[in-house]
Amino acid sequence: MRLGPDNGTLTVRTGKAGAASKAGHNLRMEVGSWTATLDLEARSLELSADSRSFRVIDGSGGVMPLGDEEKAAIPQTIDEEVLKGTPIEFRSTAMTVNGSHVDVEGELELAGERRPLAFALDLDGGHIKGAARIKQTEWGMKPYSALFGTLKVADEVQIEVDARSSDDG
Amino acid sequence: MVELDHTFTTGKPTDYNEAAILDLDRVIPCVEGGSVIERTSPEQAKAEIVVKMGAMSMTFRGTVDVAEHDADAHRVVLRVKSKDSGGQGYANADVAFTLNDGGGAIHTSAQISGKAASMGEGVVQTVLDALVNDFTQKLATI
Secondary structure, X not given: OEEOOOOEEEEEEEEEEOOOHHHOOEEEEEEOOEEEEEEOOOOEEEEEEOOOOEEEEEEEOOOXXXXXXXHHHHHHHHHHHHXXXXXXXXXXXXXXXXXXXXXEEEEEEEOXXXXXXXXXXXXXXXXXXXXXXXXXXXXXXXXXXEHHHOEEEEEXXXXXXXXXXXXXX | OEEEEEEEEOOOOHHHHHHHHHOHHHHHHHOOOEEEEEEEEOOEEEEEEEEEEOOEEEXXXXXXXXXXXXXXXXXXXXXXXXXXXXXXXXXEEEEEEEEEOOEEEEEEXXXXXOOOHHHOXXXXXXXXXXXXXXXXXXXXXX
């Protein structure tokens, strides 16, 4: 199965931390440029995403609502100060298929570091859903902070995939 | 009202420290995001501070005055009166400096209203404490 923005969404959810976390927003972002290939017979999943293609869909919480200007500024900050255009790549090393449930183990390259990552996918016909949680610090990243360090992006970030493929792979 | 106490070290003599604090063109940029818009007199400047909260920011514009100067006690009070340029809030503060040989002490009395205050007094105190801590680091090289 070939997956990408044409038949699915790759969502990144971030939270907030720190003493002034009330001032920050929980963000829901979508990756605009990504491609994945899931091959159940070969027990293989590969994903590649462009770290410069993040788009903020909405932000919840915060003292002030997140406006269009801020939504546009966040991907720029991610590009300039967080991921700096580095590639996002996942390659599976093991896969267990149990009916509609698929357990995936592999390595994720993020911010120039490669670390093991495991997550589960659920298949319903051509509908694929799954989520993975990563801790930025495990990939050597320092979570973005503002307000003199009193407002931070939470270390844990959730990545979700939701796609429909007409290809039975 | 938020009350905070800090100290700073410059390694410079008392007179140097006192002159530096009285020089608004030098001291205002030591506040992260702070800048002088216009010097209206030797004892007053129109100034602004842009407080960045990630992609968002709040801009406070107003005046900074040398409200008190006791040369014998080496004490200077800078009075900050500012309004949130994007809202109804304000941020006012009396920042009292007591200079000594090598640095000085700072007592800050601040009143914040509007969106910034809606974070709660505890959060405002934490953020202001971090802001003044950062300020003291920059004063070290003034």
